[in-house]
Amino acid sequence: MNCKEFKDKVVDLFDTTIDMQTQAECKAHMAECPECKAYYEELAEAFNALQPQETSSQPSISRPVCKQHHLWRPIAAAAVFLLGFFIGWSHLFSTSAVAETPRGQLFEQWIKSVQNVGSFQMAVYARTTSNDNFAYFDPKADFARIDIGLLRQNDSVFYRVEKQNGRVIVFDGQNQYMWVPNALYVKGPRAANFLEYFINLLYPERLLTMQKSAIDFSKKNEVIRTESDSTITLTFKGTEKNSDLQQLLETGKMGDCEVEVENVFTKNDGLLRFVKLWVVNDGQKTLLLHINNIQYNVMMSRVNLIQIPDTVFL
Amino acid sequence: MNTENDIKMKELAEHFQQEQPHLMRYACYRLGDTDDAKDALQDAFLKISSKFSDEKSVEVRDWRNYIFRVLSNLCSSRLTALGKLRTIPLDACLDIADLPTENDESDYQRIAKLLVEIPEEQAEVIRLRIYGNNSFADVAEILSLPLPTVKSRFLYGLEKIRKAMKQTNH
Ligand SMILES: [Zn+2]
Secondary structure, three states: OOHHHHHHHHHHHHOOOOOHHHHHHHHHHHHHOHHHHHHHHHHHHHHHHOOOOOOOOOOOOOOOOOOOOOOOOOOOOOOOOOOOOOOOHHHHHOOOOOOOOHHHHOOHHHHHHHHOOOEEEEEEEEEOOOOOOOOOEOOOOOEEEEEEEEEEEOOEEEEEEEEOOOOEEEEOOOEEEEEEOOOEEEEEEOOOOOOHHHHHHHOHHHHHHHHHHHHHHOOOOEEEEEEOOOEEEEEEEEOOOOOHHHHOOOOEOOOOOEEEEEEEEEOOOOOEEEEEEEEEEOOEEEEEEEEEEEEEOOOOOHHHHOOOOOOOOO | OOHHHHHHHHHHHHHHHHHHHHHHHHHHHHHOOHHHHHHHHHHHHHHHHHHHHHOOOOOOOOHHHHHHHHHHHHHHHHHHHHHHHOOOOOOOOOOHHHOOOHHHHHHHHHHHHHHOOOOHHHHHHHHHHHOOOOOHHHHHHHOOOOHHHHHHHHHHHHHHHHHHHHHHHO
8 A cells, every 4th residue: 555545545544444455555655654644643633522421412503492292103093082162261370269268278378379370381290191181090000200391471471282103283372283193183272171181180280270279179089298408298199089189080081099199398498399199999009290390480482482393384 | 295205304313313422422523512413403403304295216335424414514504694694693591500611611622623724624534533433434524525535634634633642741
């Protein structure tokens, strides 16, 4: 190999796979030609400088955004259970008309704390399947991750609810969009009941309000308050089967069950952080969903939050 | 969607999943933003999958190269679009705890500084080769360029980066 041949071949030493013979020939030439050796070493230095040092598979750069895209798996055409009825928007925010009792008031201050936040994001892990409706739960299913991001801005609400590898619902302040990648794309008005009773999980205050009204509704339901250095825990036990809370479990394979909910609040800001919800059926207690570390007032881009696929919605 | 394309959808998804680390890393270094990169990957997935529902049959000879080609093009148009959007402020309130770690950020900054020293056409070859982990032959196919052109762009790029490194060191 001469210098000209070396300069033609040297680039191949930076390919994904290196031909053994080329490598041997280049090495042999470099052993006797300091100039070509120096040239190769300079290239290698630049090549090494371009290698990322971080160990994770992807660099984490620039702004964090409340958004998760996990749409990598194909979705077989899913059965669509689009309930034909719409419920009024006001219903979603309404609290129970039942008169307050001191027991229910245990929830009051925590409800107020979360009502005033500007945004939050959380990951809900629920026993459900990725393509089914959000309100569909099945105690026999594995846990699926559901990411929820919500932003309040200028008297409007924007949200994104996304099942990992599955169904997504976005509300852009005017319309709701629901899709299952490559299977379903629908658009509806703000009052469209895409979320069904899952809407109660979209607002932490709503979940607390349901427990409060269940407590107020029946003496059979009870709440226990425990405390640690940094947290307060309210554990709700609902044996009564007609409360609002039961509606959350109306769709799916829940049968006739009792509900237990553990709500953990951080003391310093009074915000709900962790939720665990069990169903008790024939004495058997099953963890149906849990919410880990709800983040409040997080940096969130509205544009990203309400982004929808570039597809024509019906 | 016919059965044949159903099978293709499955293949596409498998390739996406398999190649996701490289696709992601490439897109991150191309776009300079993790979330933009995620979006670009999603766009690429949607774009390719919509082809299967639109057309009776799509022949894909090399999935990996095909996905990279679509992603590379989407990144280009995304960069053009971002240039226009940059003046619009983000609707954001800040949570300091969620900011990225300094190491990842500086690693990216360090490499981005090296890549601005060279023409974009050379930088793109380097990104596809190093961050996308593509062979030169693959890069040639992705960019629809002759193999010698790809190799010489890569070499010129490295030479220029080396020169720039020398200048900053002295
Ligand atoms: Zn030589």
